[in-house]
Amino acid sequence: MKHTISVLVTNEFGVLSRISGLFSGRGYNIESLCVAETADPMISRMTIVSVGEKRIIEQILKQLNKLVNVVKVHDLTGEEYLKRELALIKVNATVDNRTEILSIVEIFRAKVVDVGIKSYTVEITGDEGKIEAMIELLRPFGIKEMARTGRIAMGKTTKTK
Amino acid sequence: MKQKKDDKKNKELTGAEIFLESLVKEGVDTVFGYPGGVVLPIYDALYNYKKLRHILVRHEQGGVHMADGYARATGKPGVSLVTSGPGATNTVTGLATAYMDSIPIVVFTGQVPTGLIGNDAFQEADIVGITRPCTKHNYLVKDIKDLARIIKEAFYIATTGRPGPVLVDLPKDVLTATHKFHYPAKASIPSYQPTYKGHPGQIKRAMDLIVNAKRPVIYAGGGAVNSNASKELTAFAKKLKIPVTTTLMGLGAFPGTDPLFMGMLGMHGTYTANMAITNTDCLIAIGSRFDDRVTGQVEKFASNAKIVHIDIDPTSISKNVEVDVPIVGDVSEVLKDMIKAIPAKTKQKGREKVIKEWLSEVTTWERTHSLKCDQPKDARIRPQYVVDRLYKLTKGEAIISTEVGQNQMWAAQYYKFDKPRTFLTSGGLGTMGYGLPAAIGAQVAFPKKTVIDIAGDGSIQMNIQELATAVDEKLPVKIAILNNRFLGMVRQWQELFFDKRYSHTCLGKKPDFVKIADAYGGVGLRASKPAEVDKIIKEALKINDRPVIMDFVVDPKEGVYPMVPAGQPLNKMLLV
Numbered sequence: 226m227k228h229t230i231s232v233l234v235t236n237e238f239g240v241l242s243r244i245s246g247l248f249s250g251r252g253y254n255i256e257s258l259c260v261a262e263t264a265d266p267m268i269s270r271m272t273i274v275s276v277g278e279k280r281i282i283e284q285i286l287k288q289l290n291k292l293v294n295v296v297k298v299h300d301l302t303g304e305e306y307l308k309r310e311l312a313l314i315k316v317n318a319t320v321d322n323r324t325e326i327l328s329i330v331e332i333f334r335a336k337v338v339d340v341g342i343k344s345y346t347v348e349i350t351g352d353e354g355k356i357e358a359m360i361e362l363l364r365p366f367g368i369k370e371m372a373r374t375g376r377i378a379m380g381k382t383t384k385t386k
Numbered sequence: 387m388k389q390k391k392d393d394k395k396n397k398e399l400t401g402a403e404i405f406l407e408s409l410v411k412e413g414v415d416t417v418f419g420y421p422g423g424v425v426l427p428i429y430d431a432l433y434n435y436k437k438l439r440h441i442l443v444r445h446e447q448g449g450v451h452m453a454d455g456y457a458r459a460t461g462k463p464g465v466s467l468v469t470s471g472p473g474a475t476n477t478v479t480g481l482a483t484a485y486m487d488s489i490p491i492v493v494f495t496g497q498v499p500t501g502l503i504g505n506d507a508f509q510e511a512d513i514v515g516i517t518r519p520c521t522k523h524n525y526l527v528k529d530i531k532d533l534a535r536i537i538k539e540a541f542y543i544a545t546t547g548r549p550g551p552v553l554v555d556l557p558k559d560v561l562t563a564t565h566k567f568h569y570p571a572k573a574s575i576p577s578y579q580p581t582y583k584g585h586p587g588q589i590k591r592a593m594d595l596i597v598n599a600k601r602p603v604i605y606a607g608g609g610a611v612n613s614n615a616s617k618e619l620t621a622f623a624k625k626l627k628i629p630v631t632t633t634l635m636g637l638g639a640f641p642g643t644d645p646l647f648m649g650m651l652g653m654h655g656t657y658t659a660n661m662a663i664t665n666t667d668c669l670i671a672i673g674s675r676f677d678d679r680v681t682g683q684v685e686k687f688a689s690n691a692k693i694v695h696i697d698i699d700p701t702s703i704s705k706n707v708e709v710d711v712p713i714v715g716d717v718s719e720v721l722k723d724m725i726k727a728i729p730a731k732t733k734q735k736g737r738e739k740v741i742k743e744w745l746s747e748v749t750t751w752e753r754t755h756s757l758k759c760d761q762p763k764d765a766r767i768r769p770q771y772v773v774d775r776l777y778k779l780t781k782g783e784a785i786i787s788t789e790v791g792q793n794q795m796w797a798a799q800y801y802k803f804d805k806p807r808t809f810l811t812s813g814g815l816g817t818m819g820y821g822l823p824a825a826i827g828a829q830v831a832f833p834k835k836t837v838i839d840i841a842g843d844g845s846i847q848m849n850i851q852e853l854a855t856a857v858d859e860k861l862p863v864k865i866a867i868l869n870n871r872f873l874g875m876v877r878q879w880q881e882l883f884f885d886k887r888y889s890h891t892c893l894g895k896k897p898d899f900v901k902i903a904d905a906y907g908g909v910g911l912r913a914s915k916p917a918e919v920d921k922i923i924k925e926a927l928k929i930n931d932r933p934v935i936m937d938f939v940v941d942p943k944e945g946v947y948p949m950v951p952a953g954q955p956l957n958k959m960l961l962v
């Protein structure tokens with residue numbers, strides 16, 4: 226099963242390699258890993274998407290917790306949380322199909338962020354399902370290049386009664 | 387006068403001086419080191435420095451194993467200092483050895499100046515990157531302002547929670563810069579908070595299982611030694627009359643001569659211990675981690691038992707074997723709470739009879755399958771006999787280190803350890819070449835005690851250069867080579883599982899270890915016949931100012947038994 230794990234780490238030199246080294250050294254899966262500073266510049270948040278059976282995921286959580294630089298580990302899976310990904314997609318655009326591409330972009334509430342003589346670059350955010358649907362629709366035009374951020378996530382605010 | 391004092395107070399120290407003063411503040415008395423270019427500022431500061439003993443080793447790997455042996459024997463952190471590049475890379479095996487066995491050591495490596503890092507400078511190695519997976523934590527000091535704090539943290543991390551090695555990388559410019567010296571009284575690392583107290587609810591659940599068990603067994607590991615829990619472990623087992631087995635790493639945590647002790651379990655465990663594990667209905671794992679050399683086929687390990695597992699490291703729990711009652715905490719703390727929770731005798735109705743039956747079953751196994759160390763007079767020397775004689779002639783009071791292979795297993799089987807921290811062996815990594823430097827480390831800490839490295843003729847050659855260190859320091863370590871002219875343990879596997887095709891395991895009769903000892907300035911003795919065994923041991927035990935090699939020419943055909951072939955269940959033992 227796919228798990229989204231949010232990890233707060235102290236913003237120190239070498240932390241990323243400690244985390245990625247833990248995964249590679251122990252043979253755990255990483256589907257994606259995103260990292261950037263939080264509101265506190267001393268702390269970074271990593272969002273890791275990993276796949277594994279319950280026992281393995283439990284080990285991953287414990288092993289992460291054990292690292293000296295890790296402040297907090299939270300498995301968001303199974304609770305309500307926000308997940309987002311951003312993708313930049315450079316797609317072939319000719320005079321004949323530009324309108325068609327633009328309408329797809331509109332349906333997905335994406336944006337064209339760069340226009341070339343033979344291409345559009347589209348920016349889209351959303352969950353993976355949405356991004357993949359968009360990619361499938363753009364594929365027939367010819368995708369020249371693509372960059373995806375991988376998932377970032379955050380628990381939803383609990384509703385006060 | 388007062389003016390002068392204040393001046394001294396405000397005086398800036400170099401990084402090298404801060405390093406030494408920090409060690410002193412930390413209570414370090416000995417550093418096992420080897421110099422080189424970038425650590426010259428430290429070596430210069432060490433010149434005529436009286437507050438620390440520096441021991442010049444002959445290979446950095448040896449230095450780290452010495453720090454490790456010192457730490458295992460004393461419970462205090464061991465310290466090693468080396469130069470950058472090759473000096474640093476030579477520490478890797480020592481760090482990995484300490485990491486696998488959770489031993490608190492702090493290794494300081496020199497590094498090229500910060501401005502050159504990443505430039506492939508002369509003798510540059512990314513040692514922090516290289517050792518990340520084999521240290522508990524590591525640091526690169528980039529600014530002299532952080533130096534004292536990082537040293538404080540390094541010792542704190544190495545010695546608390548589940549102990550382990552920490553490496554601190556010291557660039558040359560940090561060692562030559564100057565700064566005021568202030569050593570923090572405490573390390574504060576918010577993201578590092580080990581759990582010591584066991585959860586009361588879990589302790590209660592565990593005790594309910596344990597008192598109601600019909601065939602309980604305690605399986606204790608290195609964690610019981612590391613947390614200094616022998617007293618509690620012994621009291622707990624005796625109060626409840628529960629038979630005890632330990633892992634290789636746990637030997638000495640429970641008295642080896644106590645009637646409740648069943649010997650070691652696992653691949654070369656005793657028949658009794660392995661049968662008890664197979665038949666138990668309640669296994670109490672204490673500071674042990676269900677290593678594959680211990681469990682054999684994991685599905686069949688204590689498969690009829692409810693399992694209680696006490697460990698300070700949450701990652702050890704339910705890693706290989708699903709347990710019923712996990713208790714995260716320091717073994718000695720948890721055992722104290724468990725002892726308090728033992729119900730009064732009157733409330734243990736019927737237990738006495740049930741336990742008596744169980745113990746008599748255990749005794750029967752013991753009687754029918756005890757380990758044998760007899761020595762036929764006209765036969766070749768049996769290595770088991772040598773270990774038994776070492777045990778008897780030292781009255782069980784020596785500190786024993788081992789190399790790796792058959793020598794290690796025979797030492798574990800035939801020497802009886804009544805006290806913790808008297809058996810030093812590389813369990814997790816199985817590092818050949820560990821024993822001699824570890825013995826030196828222990829002898830430095832306990833100059834008056836008998837320290838013996840039980841060795842194989844293969845392993846001893848992996849760090850034999852440290853004989854020079856022992857001679858320099860007048861350390862009377864004893865080396866008992868069970869010389870079978872083979873890489874014996876590998877040979878045994880070839881005999882059993884590879885059709886006796888002895889591929890590249892015969893070492894032959896070289897070198898002449900008596901001459902080697904002599905060449906280094908130690909003493910060399912040889913026994914080729916059973917009658918000579920006692921004679922050379924007695925002679926060796928008299929020597930107190932230099933190392934001694936006892937070269938026992940033993941029967942190369944001897945194997946280590948019982949043996950559970952890898953991946954088999956524990957009750958499927960090959961007996962002699």
Ligand SMILES: Cc1ncc(C[n+]2csc(CCOP(=O)(O)OP(=O)(O)O)c2C)c(N)n1
Pocket residue numbers: 789790791792793794816817818841842843844845846868870872873874875876
């Ligand atoms: C550094 C290292 N290399 C290889 C091994 C694999 N190994 C395990 S036991 C052994 C043989 C040890 O031979 P020896 O020291 O003569 O001891 P014996 O088994 O004969 O007592 C070897 C090669 C190891 N454990 N460590």
